[in-house]
Amino acid sequence: MCVHVRVPPAAFAAVVTRDTSGDGRLDRVEIHLTRPVSVAGFADSPATDNVAVMCRTRTSVYPLPLTDIAPRTPGAALDSVFYLELSGDVALPQYVLPQTAWTPTVTIDGFQDITSVEHASTDGAGPVIWRVTKTVHDICDHSTDVVTVMFSEDLANPPGAASTPDSVFQVWRLDDNGNWVRDDSILAGIVCFGKVMDLHTVQFTMSNNRNLTSKEYFAIRSGVVPAIADNASMNAPNVNNQRVPVSAPDDPAPSLPDPPRSHGCGAGVGLALVPPICLRLRPRRRRSARQIRVG
Secondary structure, three states, rough: OOOOOOOOOOEEEEEEEEOOOOOOOOOOEEEEEEEEHHHHHOOOOOOOHHHEEEOOOOOOOOOOOOEEEOOOOOOOEEEEEEEEOOOOOOOHHHHOOOOOOHHHHHHHHOOOOOOOOOEEOOOOOOOOEEEEEEHHHHHHHHOOOOEEEOOOEEEOOOOOOOOOHHEEEEEEEOOOOEEEEEOHHOOOOOOOOOOOEEOOOOEEOOOOOOOOOOOOOEOOOOOOOOOOOOOOOOOOOOOOOOOEEEEEEOOOOOOOOOOOOEEOOOOOOOOOOOOOOOOOOOOOOOOOOOOOOOO
16 A cells, blocks of 8 residues: 655745845845755746745835746755845836845745745845935035935944944045045044934044045945944845945935835946135235325
8 A cells, every 4th residue: 555645835934135236125035945845846947927025015015026046056956945036127116225124025826845825034135335425514624524324224233433434434436447446544533423313324524634525435344343234133234235426515416215214115437526726815904094105
């Protein structure tokens, strides 16, 4: 007598978001199953028609477009970890938002080996810099310039009085040949951050009197102490986190939306600028009556 034992379908053990490119937008969802399943039956089939990665807000539900499904181990017959590759080329308003705090849900239908129960993801994407803005108070005195740095999501421990900007940020610029050149010295001598605006926005003053321009790009330095990490899951920034140009007063600020305050779903080189000319005007000395020649 033959006894056939039906193995129960694999369930989700974990679903984790990733931003592998470090640009602040989700490009992968990593699914971990409770047991290995056939790669040929899942990743090698037109599975993108049966897998949904959805974002839910208070007012709407919309998909994150899926482009591919790949096993963690290339060439394996069975695997328990798969990568859902997402497309970043979507012309909808929601997709221009920073996404490192998003936690979409995943549903897989039409596969006997995998349960079809919807599963919410956990945040696995680290924060990035989203915007850097310089405010000028006196064009003749760069030591009064204020730099505001906005991150893509709330941080667990925003840098403050105990941190120096050059210990938190890298500064890069593009040379004439289009190569990246690092120059953190432009922040040297600034002793601390001046203000924590909120959990994802900090400020400091250019007290070293150096002039930041749109040629400078900011990125988060690796191995910062105290560590930079997001508030929800303590994810550290990617080593390849994006470099964001400084929006100087002479340049139009990039039109970027503000990052969300909580979890859920929700370039080239700037032109060289002519520096302003500082004029110090002295009052004209009035000539005395004895100095005035008559006739």
